Amino acid sequence: MPPPAIETDPNDPKPGPEDFELVQRAQREDIRAYDELIRRYQERIYATVYHMTSNHEDANDLTQETFIKAYRALKLFKGDSSFYTWIYRIAVNKTINFFKQRKNRMHMSLDDMDLNAEHDPDLLSLMSEKTPERDLNLAELQNKLNEAMQRLSEQHRMVVTLYDIQGVSHEEIGKMMNCNVGTVRSRLFYARQQLQAYLSDYLE
């Protein structure tokens, strides 16, 4: 089974101290509290940045920079939104700025697929078809998928990444990307249409 999508409800109870308590301690420069916050959100932040860049090294750099910037700006965090939304917003802005600065560079350095992927029923159904277009292995499918993602604009790719891959709600995406829900929905619809056209050979 694929790993579960991230919690869309920021108020979901988590084991251990609440985010707010950890944030307050980290604001008093308690480095252990911040370490706990990093461990809580590192996988989600990394995944978002990775799916945007399709490059492990860039995702690694951007994830580190996101947490460093968040730590330096932590005292400005007033708790108006959840820490989860706040740090995502930093990651989204950092990633979009990264693309603005490196407009023409596109180099994929993909993470390996988890071994569990081979047992995924959705993947098996995609690969078991007899048509020549679908006679491809897992690595090829991964490449095609990432290539199609890279053909979208940053804004559209971000919406698809957050909604379809990360499982974030429309409302939360709106807060993270500083736009309204209608814009999120329209971007998502357009991005899916584009992806469907690019990947038509691999879709039923």
Next chain:
Amino acid sequence: MNAESDNFEALRKLLALKRYEQPPPGYFNQLPGRILSRIEREEPTFMEKLARVFVFRPAMAYALGLAFCGTFAAGLGYSLHLRTEQMAQQRNPLEPWDIGAFSNLNPSHEDSTQFPDLHVRGYDNFTSATNDSAPKPSLFQSFEGRPAAVSYSFGH
């Protein structure tokens, strides 16, 4: 909305496969340590420190702004005052374009020779002659040309 979801169901299944892409094993165990060591190693920039001070102490930002404006205004005032004094000291009564200098000028031959640039042949004699009872020189005395009849009608 359901129809829309159905339309993209296969695509969503395909996109969900991206969740299997994982970084190298042990990556997430090392990442917090790397981040924290960078936080401790890398000092915030001057601008970051300044921004932090101003955000937490708005009064300090206002005070600094006020001090800056005051210093600027005082500097501007002093500069203008200094400039005026310098101009007054540097004022040369012999400058030909200085009206004050001309007002003190005695239009005698001796005085006018102090200004070679203003010395005009004939004019000095003319001006000095005004003091004498000698007849004034005619401006047309040296004219030796002869008038000739001209016609301005076309064809001639």
